[in-house]
Amino acid sequence: MASVELSGVCKxxxxxxxxxxVSLSIKDREFVVFVGPSGCGKSTLLRMIAGLEEITSxxxxxxxxxxNDVPAADRGIAxxxxxxxxxxxxxxxxxMGFGLKMSGVPKEEVRAKVxxxxxxxxxxxxxxxxxxxxxxxxxxxxxxxxxITRNPGVFLFDExxxxxxxxxxxxxxxxxxxxxxxxxxxxxxxxxxxxEAMTLADRIVVMNKGRVEQQGxxxxxxxxxxxxxxxxxLGQPRINFIxxxxxSREGMAVLRxxxxxxxxxxxxLSAAVEPGAALTLGIRPDAVGLSGEAADGSVAGSIELVxxxxxxxxxxxxxxEMVGLTTVTMxxxxxxxxxxxCWLTFDPEQILLFDAGGTRLKPGAA
Amino acid sequence: xxTIRRYPLLWLLPALLPVAAFIVYPVAxxxxxxxxxxxxxxxxxxxxxxxxxxxxxxSGYFRTAFLxxxxxxxxxxxxVVILGVSVALFLQRRFAGSMIVRSVVLLPWVLPGAxxxxxxxxVFHPSFGIINGLLEWAGAINAPIQWLNTPTxxxxxxxxxxxxxxxxxxxxxxxxxxxxxxxxxxxxxxxDCRSGWKRFWHVIFPEIKAMVxxxxxxxxxxxxxxxxLVYAMTGGGPGTATTLLAFQIWRESFAMYDFGAGSALxxxxxxxxxxxxxxxxxxxxxxxxxxRP
Numbered sequence: 001m002a003s004v005e006l007s008g009v010c011k012x013x014x015x016x017x018x019x020x021x022v023s024l025s026i027k028d029r030e031f032v033v034f035v036g037p038s039g040c041g042k043s044t045l046l047r048m049i050a051g052l053e054e055i056t057s058x059x060x061x062x063x064x065x066x067x068n069d070v071p072a073a074d075r076g077i078a079x080x081x082x083x084x085x086x087x088x089x090x091x092x093x094x095x096m097g098f099g100l101k102m103s104g105v106p107k108e109e110v111r112a113k114v115x116x117x118x119x120x121x122x123x124x125x126x127x128x129x130x131x132x133x134x135x136x137x138x139x140x141x142x143x144x145x146x147x148i149t150r151n152p153g154v155f156l157f158d159e160x161x162x163x164x165x166x167x168x169x170x171x172x173x174x175x176x177x178x179x180x181x182x183x184x185x186x187x188x189x190x191x192x193x194x195x196e197a198m199t200l201a202d203r204i205v206v207m208n209k210g211r212v213e214q215q216g217x218x219x220x221x222x223x224x225x226x227x228x229x230x231x232x233x234l235g236q237p238r239i240n241f242i243x244x245x246x247x248s249r250e251g252m253a254v255l256r257x258x259x260x261x262x263x264x265x266x267x268x269l270s271a272a273v274e275p276g277a278a279l280t281l282g283i284r285p286d287a288v289g290l291s292g293e294a295a296d297g298s299v300a301g302s303i304e305l306v307x308x309x310x311x312x313x314x315x316x317x318x319x320x321e322m323v324g325l326t327t328v329t330m331x332x333x334x335x336x337x338x339x340x341x342c343w344l345t346f347d348p349e350q351i352l353l354f355d356a357g358g359t360r361l362k363p364g365a366a
Numbered sequence: 367x368x369t370i371r372r373y374p375l376l377w378l379l380p381a382l383l384p385v386a387a388f389i390v391y392p393v394a395x396x397x398x399x400x401x402x403x404x405x406x407x408x409x410x411x412x413x414x415x416x417x418x419x420x421x422x423x424x425s426g427y428f429r430t431a432f433l434x435x436x437x438x439x440x441x442x443x444x445x446v447v448i449l450g451v452s453v454a455l456f457l458q459r460r461f462a463g464s465m466i467v468r469s470v471v472l473l474p475w476v477l478p479g480a481x482x483x484x485x486x487x488x489v490f491h492p493s494f495g496i497i498n499g500l501l502e503w504a505g506a507i508n509a510p511i512q513w514l515n516t517p518t519x520x521x522x523x524x525x526x527x528x529x530x531x532x533x534x535x536x537x538x539x540x541x542x543x544x545x546x547x548x549x550x551x552x553x554x555x556x557x558d559c560r561s562g563w564k565r566f567w568h569v570i571f572p573e574i575k576a577m578v579x580x581x582x583x584x585x586x587x588x589x590x591x592x593x594x595l596v597y598a599m600t601g602g603g604p605g606t607a608t609t610l611l612a613f614q615i616w617r618e619s620f621a622m623y624d625f626g627a628g629s630a631l632x633x634x635x636x637x638x639x640x641x642x643x644x645x646x647x648x649x650x651x652x653x654x655x656x657x658r659p
Contacts, residue, residue, distance in 0.1 A: 081554060
């Protein structure tokens with residue numbers, strides 16, 4: 001097991017800056033997920049840690065040792081790829097034992113390690129098969145088995161579940177979480193799927209355009225995103241953004257929506273707001289209440305679309321003079337009618353406010 | 367429906383007629399010739415049965431040409447494949463000017479055999495050739511080496527020229543096979559294995575093995591039937607040093623004007639080549655062309 005330190009790491013492809021000045025410290029046995037949209041540099045960063053991509057500038061340390069110029073095979077890492085990357089002409093057992101065989105480990109020991117890893121993943125009956133005789137899920141298990149057999153200091157996962165269907169993905173997600181607990185290993189995991197990020201990570205690193213936008217525990221990022229990008233990337237269904245203007249009412253700040261409705265703010269957040277400022281209100285769908293009657297601080301709208309998911313219902317509400325729809329989640333199979341008038345209330349404790357530049361206003365930091 | 371059954375045949379006729387005219391007829395005519403005494407200097411074309419075959423097979427020329435061809439094939443085929451695969455592996459890397467190098471490597475492919483031969487005659491020319499020039503400049507030799515006039519050297523020269531002309535095709539096919547390998551599989555190998563050679567042997571080679579075998583079979587046949595370089599570079603000489611079987615067919619037919627013997631020799635060569643194909647195919651592992659996942 002090993003820690004991973006990145007300091008000021010950059011990667012340029014010609015004139016293109018793929019990763020820019022990334023500094024991270026990943027603790028021993030931590031599960032860190034790099035998440036971000038396509039092309040944000042998360043895979044490039046992982047590949048630099050693996051040694052598959054040269055580091056243009058900055059320093060990489062694994063287990064305290066500088067690794068910039070160490071070949072991939074000597075970094076004490078193992079990687080699981082999106083396309084599984086199994087050796088097609090080798091059996092499952094040969095695939096899993098290949099790394100050890102190449103580093104000169106005696107045959108008996110290789111066989112024992114392979115058997116041990118196969119037992120962990122419950123793939124003992126597949127050991128004599130060739131990869132082409134396996135299903136996608138089985139192939140990915142073998143790929144993970146190959147990584148386990150190497151007994152690496154750091155496991156690297158490059159979107160390992162992207163090629164699987166939704167059901168298998170959920171199953172393998174649990175499997176990987178179980179493995180992390182069982183192996184007690186440092187794991188770095190790249191994905192563009194925020195559900196994987198939220199469920200697996202001890203710490204999420206959100207990346208955008210080659211830079212780290214924010215890092216922290218999943219709930220921390222969910223509840224206290226630094227900016228609108230992070231807020232919109234994490235959470236399913238997506239957070240609602242509503243354009244508002246701050247006003248002062250009886251010494252407290254309130255938010256005025258386009259149609260004149262006013263939303264009160266809790267005192268701590270109120271102190272951070274300057275009257276007259278154009279702001280963006282961010283509110284998660286589960287922090288919005290929906291009612292058939294007006295109340296103090298509620299916002300009028302009309303129901304435009306209802307999605308029944310069984311365990312919960314997504315209601316998309318049109319607010320007057322707003323471009324997008326505001327989404328509300330309600331538990332159960334709520335019976336609501338399309339086109340009906342409704343009133344939304346926002347849980348004041350869960351209101352996030354962003355300035356014109358998209359940065360979140362911190363409560364009490366006026 | 368009679369139209370569905372008959373139409374394909376009718377539509378195939380325009381393609382089949384030229385095949386009949388340019389392949390079936392000449393082959394049949396050559397076979398007829400091989401059974402008759404067809405000599406330009408003698409009148410009449412009497413039926414002689416297998417006489418031509420007996421004469422050709424028992425001649426000293428045949429044994430020399432056959433041995434030369436076998437040695438030529440045994441050296442050329444593996445060398446073309448080894449060099450072709452090496453060049454393909456090298457060209458896979460991206461480096462400054464790699465696209466230009468790729469084009470240059472393919473150049474010998476577009477040159478007709480006779481032009482390649484002329485190029486190599488100049489390379490090996492005793493007085494004006496670049497090889498002697500370089501050796502003299504380096505002080506390695508005092509007198510010019512008679513490359514194409516010394517029996518063993520002449521054989522090696524034709525071999526070098528032949529390999530040079532055949533490498534591009536091997537490179538293209540190998541690169542196609544290499545491109546079909548999953549890039550992530552190669553990266554997994556980079557993590558599993560430090561040594562480049564071991565990676566090639568354990569991961570890359572098994573993936574291109576089928577193509578390598580196809581290339582070996584193909585190059586064995588090309589080397590066994592090669593003719594144009596010998597004709598243009600050495601004329602089969604000095605002596606019989608570079609007389610290959612295909613060249614001997616030309617010599618029997620167009621230098622001796624004994625078309626019967628030339629045709630008989632041609633059929634012997636086809637039989638040997640056919641036997642080679644069968645032997646090589648039999649020697650292949652049965653799972654070689656199995657479907658990849």
